[in-house]
Amino acid sequence: MEAVLYTLIPLAAVAVGAIATTFAKPSPTMRSAIQHFAAGVVFAAAAGEILPDVKHGGPLAAVLIGAAVGIVCMLILKWYADKAKGPVGLATATAIDLVVDGMVLGIGFAAGMDQGILLTVALTLEVLFLGLTLVGEFEERLSRWKAVGATCLLGLGLPLGALLGLPISTLPGAGKTAFYAFGLIALLYLVTEELLVEAHERPETPFSTAMFFVGFMAILTLEQLMRQ
Numbered sequence: 001m002e003a004v005l006y007t008l009i010p011l012a013a014v015a016v017g018a019i020a021t022t023f024a025k026p027s028p029t030m031r032s033a034i035q036h037f038a039a040g041v042v043f044a045a046a047a048g049e050i051l052p053d054v055k056h057g058g059p060l061a062a063v064l065i066g067a068a069v070g071i072v073c074m075l076i077l078k079w080y081a082d083k084a085k086g087p088v089g090l091a092t093a094t095a096i097d098l099v100v101d102g103m104v105l106g107i108g109f110a111a112g113m114d115q116g117i118l119l120t121v122a123l124t125l126e127v128l129f130l131g132l133t134l135v136g137e138f139e140e141r142l143s144r145w146k147a148v149g150a151t152c153l154l155g156l157g158l159p160l161g162a163l164l165g166l167p168i169s170t171l172p173g174a175g176k177t178a179f180y181a182f183g184l185i186a187l188l189y190l191v192t193e194e195l196l197v198e199a200h201e202r203p204e205t206p207f208s209t210a211m212f213f214v215g216f217m218a219i220l221t222l223e224q225l226m227r228q
Helices: 003-006 010-022 029-056 060-083 086-111 113-138 144-154 159-170 173-199 205-224
Strands: none
Touching: 003 010, 003 086, 003 113, 003 159, 010 113, 010 144, 010 159, 029 086, 029 113, 029 205, 060 086, 060 113, 060 173, 060 205, 086 113, 086 144, 086 159, 113 144, 113 159, 113 205, 159 173
């Protein structure tokens, strides 16, 4: 149940981001810097916490099957997100995305407590930005506080996804490895097709680019401190 409890942290981050953006919207440069930082954090979590379990946790067939399922799911999610229009489409695509994030967190805790905590940090930063952006989209159709409420409601996809991921810890080795491979693909998709793509829609600066590596090193540093 640790995974479900820990999803309350990113869930709170969604609410904080949603409320904060109604009072002070971040500048394009700051948004890009936040996205780069979050991308570095998620990438480090994927490479340092999930990849070793994929490489050493089970047979190659399980890795390939889990990765293949992950690729297909992420492509379907991308296809739907590209076709989604209006607040309903946006809400649906976001809810699916958050459920997947919750499942990835469950996968992390199945791999170990340290992995789960570091993934919690990574996903908290990612969904904090999500809260910042969703309210702006919803405010085109809803009042300010209804937009905040809708954003927070979508955040419940995180604990739902974690609940769906709970049975992973009871699977045999090959089954866990397949899910680790799925989680790795989901995290890499988040970095390459969501965070960095959106960050590059704004003018690049040396500061925003450097924030990717700052985020990457922050997770590596935190990992080392936790294991001392």
